[in-house]
Amino acid sequence: MSELKLADGSPQLSGSAETWRSGPAESRVPAALIPPTEGTIVSRLRAWKARHLLREQRARDFFASSRHPERGLPVAPRSAVIGFVKGLLGSRRALVVGVLLLNAAAAVAGLVVPRLLGALVDAVSGTGSVTATLNGLALAVAGVVLVQALMTFLARWISAVFGQDILASAREYVVRTVLGLPLGRVESASSGDLVTRVTRDVGTMSESVRYGLPEALIAAVTTVLTVVAMFLNSALLALPLVVVAPLLIISVRRYLLRAPMGYITEGGTYSQINTTLTETVEGARTVEALGLQRSRIERSDEDIAVSAQAERYTMALRNLLFAVIDLAYNSPLVLTLILGGYGYLNGWVTLGQITAATLYIQAVIEPLDRLIQNVDRLQVGIASTTRLLGIASVPQDREAGDELPRGDQIVAEDLRFAYREGHDVLHGVDLVLEPGERLAVVGPSGSGKSTLGRLLSGINGPRTGSVTVGNVDLTALPLDVLRTQVALVTQEHHVFVGTIRDNIVLARESSPDSTVIEALQAVDAWDWVQRLPERLDTMLGSGNLNLTPAQAQQIALARLVVADPHTLVLDEATSLIDPRTARHLEGSMAALLEGRAVVAIAHRLHTAHDADRIAVVIDGRIAELGSHDELVAANGEYARLWRAWTS
């Protein structure tokens, strides 16, 4: 066996020496975050402050990098969220007004009760009044309580209706934008970032829209009205609130400025913990085979140590907040008592007013607390929403013209393409694909054959040169036209959650059942589909009927039969399937390919053997092009490989 000169045999890798790291990896928890074990109280406090500031910086950094992921989709500015929410609220004015009015009514009813109780106290303490007055007042309070309960019910109910309605619109909007992402972007981006956005970010947004928004509204209305009621009861006795308000505002503001970054960082550390554990569990056998137990444990422990630092930061933020607000909530009671005593001495206030004031002060704590909590939640929600709206800000990668192709011939001229600027993977490829022709593309990994397939199917536009079908640029075709001209078939045969019909009609969504059935017949799948009790209405996808790999592949092929493009680009289409499946599918495959031009990006040489022409792609250029016999006779790369395969 002779040495194959397909690639440079030397193991020289540029940049290897510069990037190889010897010695243990740096810990992800810097030493500066480990507290000192000795020292005076002052020096320890100073060290704690330094750690706290460092943790704050880490939260800021994490937040910044999560805003602008290296390889992910963009993030919208906060102003976009305001516009988005305005739009959602604007189309529901009546509902918003209803929410505000009913909540105000519930709050007002609640605020009448302490006033009546105060009147009751005045009644008994004043003249030792008659039982009739007492009974009357008590009944009045009972009546108000009933109204308050009813209003509370209506207010909460309409808030739920409002929150759910807004949320449904928001998430449907997000999914529509995902479904409108530009084709080239979808094919190149890893789906991880997008998955995180439609799951975790939609979840966070839901939390804040469903609970945060209505609760914050309710709490704000209640708080404001309670303060108003206090002033109506007695301006003097309301003064203590005014005194503590600045204290409250300063510490809450301080907290709210930092908390969202802290919580987002914390959430990030937990997903890291989960990611690592998921790998450890799913790769349990790999861990065992390679003896990686210790390194997995250390990695997980380090994730936890990082997470503990994030937790310490938010814990400190909360402690700083709690220390102040606990005092701010409760100390007005003390001041009210003293002011009340002084005012009563001078005849400015009655006992009843003092009673009402103490009740109001206790009543304002709860909505105020809820307001702070929910503003917190809203902020985290806004951060997620900016990521969701970011999906919509991806620019479209093509502008469809109105020219339609005249003919089925695909012509590629001088194709160059780079994923990273300055790193072309194709260096001027020219190719003419005749209608009905079978072309196999072979070549080593990284030679650019997959990229060529993507350009030929119009997924990406070339950096220079052009790919045309019937004299029209592929990227100038509207998507629904492009799909009926060329289709790229990859290894993926994803089965969607949906009916069999939904899974097949994709390219022509208004196809009648007869088209679907014909397609299923063409790929030999109608046999098993018609035996299903619900036939085309059978639900597929996770949690529903589970298909065998061969059936899933048949569904994928039937989609293409419905799309009916005149040219197919097959990328390793059968390489990852079980050989038994491949054999079973040959008939289905043949039916699909019948009468179409096919570009097969081949892993296996037998695919190449029977093609009309074979293109050998090496280093971004077509090195050889011709029929099997011609290439074998030319005695080049292909011939060498063929001999290795068959000898």
Add this chain to the structure above:
Amino acid sequence: MHDFPPVVPDFQPSSSSADTARRRSSTRNFADPDTRSASRFLRWMLRQQASVLIASSFIALIQFLPGSIGPYLVGRAVDDGITPRNLSAVIDWSLILLGIIVLGAAAGVIRHSLIVRSWLVAMYGLTKLVTRKTTQMGHIQPQRIPTGEIISVSSSDSDQFGAISEVLTRAVGAGIAYLLVAGIILNTSVQLGVVVLIAAPLLVLFALPLLKPLERRQALERSTSSALTSMATDIVAGLRILRGIGGERTFARNYEVQSQTVRRSGVAAGTWQAAVDATGVLFAGLFLVTLTWLGARQVAAGDLTVGQLISFFGYALFMVWPIQTFFELAQKWVRCLVSARKTIAVLGQQPPWREPATPLQLPAGATIRDLETGFVGEPGLLTIVVSAVPDDSAALADRLGRYLPTETDPISLNIDERIKGKRARAERARQAEALARLVARDQAVTDRQWGVEVGPVDLADSAIQDVRRHILVSDTAGLVFAGTLQTAIDPHGQLSREQAEQALHTAAAEDVFEAMPGGWQGTIDERGRGLSGGQRQRLMLARAIAVDPQILVLVEPTSAVDAHTEALIAQRLTAHRAGRTTIVMSVSPLLLHYADRVALMSGGRVVDQGTHEELLERNPDYRQVVVRGMEEVVDV
């Protein structure tokens, strides 16, 4: 006192006697969790941080002082100060109140720190335990319990154990505060005191019947909403198809239909929540009215002072809350037991490996022989196993490496939320039995001789770690872990740069290096996401080659690689492993050319052996399996 994250010891690689384990647990925290039953485990978990819990309970009491005895102080200020117009008495009582408020705020901060601490000790501790158990059990763990459930023990059940420690200490503090206030009010007025003590629990009890339907609707909302999330994930997973072939309208519509279902179930749950809230307002309001009315009559009769009446308003607000806390504790405890049941299923697994009394070393440079299939791998040679049924050769690879066969699915421990009572118990019993059967089967297999020998030594007579070091099986389900390219090739951190480059070269994976910004320090995402199937496969091959084991077993190492690259790998691998025992499961002619020996499997037995050329010549079955690649025409 314990701080977070807790220090958690490793589990021993093979099961040792339980007695020594128990003895150790008294001296070391987080060692040997008690997995005998769910409630024992829960108590064990709480014991791990007993001192924090006790401290936090007492501090809770101080934290609740403003709420519990605050009303009393306000009442005294009114009676002793305001009513008799004695300002200095008002100030005295107010300052006492202020003192208690400051004390309460300080206690609040301390308790919050303690709570976070115990919550995280429980949560991080459990995550560490699950990680350690998984690495101890290795490939057997996901065969017994579905991976999703193992992960959810760490990600969601652990949170329950954190929450229980908070509720528990709050309930203890609230209980003491309740008794304190009960004493005060009975002292003030027996009639009003009795009303408060009876009405407060009743208020909570009356609200309970409404909670059941609320929970049902919330459960429905959760399940429709999680179905919606899977639809979104599904759309993203198939987005290439939806944008490439079409179907955006259909799936946008499907999503919208489900989204509206979620909206409706959310409104239903919200309506019940509104009813529960309104009922709470109603009951609490009526309670206050009754109390005031009774109190006012007593004031009018001269049996009660105005200040005492005002105090009662405060007590009425406070006393409902300890009762709610007790109910919360009961609910949390039940939920925690459910979590504990899942947790002990994970942590209670023991490795089936029985440490031989006198473990034998596997001899270097010896023949490896499988008695069941008749396979023989000669020392220092490259043997390729060809089988028409890929599962057969994969099973042989597992036998050669002493991996237990996967015959059944793992046992799910989830129970439908709607099943209750006797049926739920029966279901749990059935699950426990099925799991026990799996364990017994594994044990039966590992207690016997294994039937694969290296030289004269059966694999069962050697320590399992020794087998793993000696024989490396790289299977098709292997994983590329997140990290840098360097750690992907050299996870142990033991290679020189030249060795790593050599491994990369042998696996023909230089293009991965070149495509990676940052070279060796380039980032690899979890499970190698972002790399192509072929790149992942070659990284795993390079990683296996770099380990340089005595016996290397590769299952379909080039199935996702194109013919050019496969030819390179075949040639380089052979040169690299020259003189070392290498066994490859493959039907690729490009690899078979290089084999020193080829074994043909059929019906689970090795039926023919020889060189590639010999077998091609004399065995028509062999030709049919191997030459398929050359003759078969996929109609292109």
